Amino acid sequence: ENEDSEQKTEPADQLVDSLESSSSQSGSRIGSLVSAGVTEDSKEEAGALEDQEVAELEQKLPNQIQSLKEEAVVRMTNYHIPQGAGDIVMIQSDHTGAVDILSAELETADLLGEQRKAQPPPLAPPTMWTTEKTKEFKAKMGKEKNGRMVVKRGEVVTVRVPTHPDGKCICWEFATDDYDIGFGVYFDWTTVTSTAITVQVSESSDEEDEEEEEEIEGLAPAGDVERGSKSYLRSRYGEIMPMYRRNSHREVQAGSHEYPGEGIYLLKFDNSYSLLRNKTLFFHVYYTS
Secondary structure: OHHHHHHHHHHHHHHHHHHHHHHHHHHHHHHHHHHHHHHHHHHHHHHHHHHHHHHHHHHHHHHHHHHHHHHHHHHHHHOOOOOOOOEEEEEEOOOOOOEEEEEEOOOHHHHHHHHHHHOOOOOOOOEEEEEOOHHHHHHHHHHOOOOEEEEOOOOEEEEEEEOOOOOOEEEEEEEEOOOOEEEEEEEEOOOOOOOOOEEEEEOOHHHHHHHHHHHHHHHOOOOOOOOOOHHHHHHHEEEEEEEEEEOOOOOEEEEEEEOOOOOEEEEEEEOOOOOOOOEEEEEEEEEEO
8 A cells, every 4th residue: 555655646746846847947938038028128228328328419519519619719819829920830639629829930931021121112103284285395395405306116215314312303294296105104212323314215124124134244243143133123113103105195294203212213205016106205304392
């Protein structure tokens, strides 16, 4: 009987064991399912948090950029910018946004300053007027020794009038027979050695510069790099009145200009545009105090 009872209890124990094992397996399955659900929920929560953090960062980023810009502007305004000659270089840090201002001194700055000093100052415009008494003026100037001359076709006549120590203003009057003529007034900033009025005839204005350049080369030793050039000669001249054609055959053209300083006035009568006609010129140049 005992043996039978033992044999009968064995299947019951086995049944209990099988039930326990099945329950443990189902519990593990349930646990795994529960844990899987928890991880999915945590992932969803983490994703929501990340989206929230990204949105907050996007909102904060423009404010941070604006604050960095304002800080850079404050640093720029507080920094003393050099006032000397040279280029201004601005360097901004990628990490802090700080801005440094440097001054790059150039050797050419001094040279440019010298060139600016060498250039003549601007000249005031002249006072211009006309009169209709051409016949009376021509008759009067025709009697004067140097009051009449012929400007041939294709020529430019330059009347060089130095500033006079007793004068403060130059005046001019001129008229022509039958046809107009070009006229312009310029000023040569040079030292006056003589008050004599001279007349120069050339085929163009450029030839006058070439002749003066040859005079400078003749005075300077050969091979001297500082003997002068056309650019130097041109930089001495200042324009008072540009060259253009005047109806001097209809009205007497007159004008005046106050001395800007010591130098030589260049009154240019231009007939270079005419290929066939010579122009008879009547002119009067004088100074007043």
